[in-house]
Amino acid sequence: MQAPTESPAFRTRFVLIQTSHAGNVGAAARAMKVMGFDDLVLVQPRWANVLRRQETIERASGANDVLDKARIVETLDEALDGMTHLCATAMTPRDFGPPTRAPREHFAQLVQSATPETGAQGVAFLFGSERFGMRNEDVYRCHTCLSIPTNPQFGSLNLGAALQVIAYEWRQALGAYPVQEATAPPVRADAAQVAGMLAHLEQALVAVDFLDPAAPKKLMPRLNALFNRAGLTQEEIHILRGVAKAMLETAEKARR
Amino acid sequence: MQAPTESPAFRTRFVLIQTSHAGNVGAAARAMKVMGFDDLVLVQPRWANVLRRQETIERASGANDVLDKARIVETLDEALDGMTHLCATAMTPRDFGPPTRAPREHFAQLVQSATPETGAQGVAFLFGSERFGMRNEDVYRCHTCLSIPTNPQFGSLNLGAALQVIAYEWRQALGAYPVQEATAPPVRADAAQVAGMLAHLEQALVAVDFLDPAAPKKLMPRLNALFNRAGLTQEEIHILRGVAKAMLETAEKARR
Numbered sequence A, B: 001m002q003a004p005t006e007s008p009a010f011r012t013r014f015v016l017i018q019t020s021h022a023g024n025v026g027a028a029a030r031a032m033k034v035m036g037f038d039d040l041v042l043v044q045p046r047w048a049n050v051l052r053r054q055e056t057i058e059r060a061s062g063a064n065d066v067l068d069k070a071r072i073v074e075t076l077d078e079a080l081d082g083m084t085h086l087c088a089t090a091m092t093p094r095d096f097g098p099p100t101r102a103p104r105e106h107f108a109q110l111v112q113s114a115t116p117e118t119g120a121q122g123v124a125f126l127f128g129s130e131r132f133g134m135r136n137e138d139v140y141r142c143h144t145c146l147s148i149p150t151n152p153q154f155g156s157l158n159l160g161a162a163l164q165v166i167a168y169e170w171r172q173a174l175g176a177y178p179v180q181e182a183t184a185p186p187v188r189a190d191a192a193q194v195a196g197m198l199a200h201l202e203q204a205l206v207a208v209d210f211l212d213p214a215a216p217k218k219l220m221p222r223l224n225a226l227f228n229r230a231g232l233t234q235e236e237i238h239i240l241r242g243v244a245k246a247m248l249e250t251a252e253k254a255r256r
Helices: A022-034 A054-060 A064-069 A103-112 A136-140 A159-175 A191-207 A219-230 A234-255 B022-034 B054-060 B064-069 B103-112 B136-140 B159-175 B191-207 B219-230 B234-255
Strands: A010-017 A040-043 A071-073 A085-089 A121-127 A144-146 B010-017 B040-043 B071-073 B085-089 B121-127 B144-146
Touching: A010 A022, A010 A159, A022 A040, A022 A054, A022 A064, A022 A159, A022 B159, A040 A064, A054 A064, A085 A159, A103 A144, A103 A159, A121 A159, A159 B022, A159 B159, A191 A219, A191 A234, B010 B022, B010 B159, B022 B040, B022 B054, B022 B064, B022 B159, B040 B064, B054 B064, B085 B159, B103 B144, B103 B159, B121 B159, B191 B219, B191 B234
Parallel strands: A010 A040, A010 A121, A040 A071, A085 A121, A085 A144, B010 B040, B010 B121, B040 B071, B085 B121, B085 B144
Antiparallel strands: none
């Protein structure tokens, strides 16, 4: 199965600024690839060889192609060539800056506002360093400040986890990958099949002396409600009819 | 600001089965806390002392209360007391099992179907081991198999990253935390203020000999369109009028 080609209206880049932990660079590559993105740029990472460090490669867990393609640059300007819409990810309040938006809401707007007239957008997601976040001057040039809605008492998202949520939301907004059904779709039993099974089961319940036909109370309607709630499949009808049959046969033997 | 109290209709638990990496347990605790959840149960983790290992505590990054509250148990049964709705997280296709659903779609349904009559639900999210995923028999007892929609060529989500996405989606479904606006909301300029500023700017552009009033072409309408697209604030009107004033004063000096 093919990955959905990225929407022609958007190119996507992830920019990590002054990242200190190699593990986070690896986790970022993995999180991107899992959501079908591959354009990673590092601005002044702590380790010049971060793309080849063991911890990076371990945490990338197979996303080596993203690491191979990644660029390391000295300035944010170099990281942003061709990008037209900049999203900061910054949690700390500032006096001034672009409007703060939840990713889901902002991405829906961004995708909706893309028309042939607006031209192709280059969307960059900027992530600051683990310890200091983003510098004010880097936030100021962004169009939006994305804020993942978190526990107000504990908003400390790991860099890789934050990038995973953003990449996931952006992929959902661009048109998500389809869920791969792991099992064959069940064939639902229709009302007649359910009624037939219930009649069969009723005989069996009488035969094993659980149901007294003279005082049935509400047993069968109760079982009917239970099976309706479960939404039976045809296969399950066969199973339940098999059980009823075995009950009837056993009762027959018991009567001999 | 208070954390939103968990919806009374749902209690939430995260269950990690046979987790091998201490770092992932710490990352799980952090991911949970960030989304306001705190009920973590470990079934047969590789390390008996995993809740107190250095790597766990480092990756938990302050979510110590979640680790302190966490339970370690021997069997999945013990982990599931009081839980009524079990969500497997399993990527590998199986011949048989609960229906596969994308988290967003499933959670919307789950929340929507909660009525006073259905009673309080205990929702458990089950995560298998890093190397082997979930055992068939553990998947079979679940009501749903959640599948995060990922790149079909690379669906390898890290345990902590997967848990972060699930916790985020579940929190969004329960009613997300509000986004904290980092800056004061801007006051938009009205049309009269924009027109006044443009008239001021027009004088200035004439004064610096950029605009020829005899052949204005479409300069002012173009600038008008640009400023309309930007959606000017009152503060920006003041800035632009300040610029116009300075241009006019400089032009006045130049004429002397």
